[in-house]
Amino acid sequence: NAGVMQNPRHLVRRRGQEARLRCSPMKGHSHVYWYRQLPEEGLKFMVYLQKENIIDESGMPKERFSAEFPKEGPSILRIQQVVRGDSAAYFCASYRGPSEKLLFGSGTQLSVL
């Protein structure tokens, strides 16, 4: 079990392009969180998903950002029409269920030119 896998590790996009960030949780984990870390800041909650359901998206910007966690396949964080302010490290984390520890992936560093 390789842990929480995120790809790509680095993603470069030009302003106006789309960014797709992928997260494969640990085997057996059905809960996924996405966090964003801006430069010189702590991590900030974006969205919490369980299989096929968005549970809490209160941290997601209202426009351009969306997330999904389909029945099969990885969780996807999608950013449309990226702007320079979207440049950040995006971390995915997963856990199995109550009282289990949250495990983070190594993150995707998004750079918008």
Add this chain to the structure above:
Amino acid sequence: DQQVKQNSPSLSVQEGRISILNCDYTNSMFDYFLWYKKYPAEGPTFLISISSIKDKNEDGRFTVFLNKSAKHLSLHIVPSQPGDSAVYFCAASASSGGSNYKLTFGKGTLLTVNP
């Protein structure tokens, strides 16, 4: 409004001595607190947690103390080792015992342990 504050951006200690990292919070609804360690280009790694019903939790070299009246917690590392050099994040949740990981993080403290 920063609900979790780590006022020391950096801390430097000698190997073998104690490292004390501090964290303050403002939200009275927080009832579960965690410390994470992060190396460059890696994700945060869980270190230790404490529920608001306790005032101390210990795991090996790591001890977390919680002072609810002061809304303050601290992480003690004894003895400090060079491999402990990393950024340490304090995080809090209004959760009930760890089933909710909608965490609010501080900005982190860079700990450097000198040989």
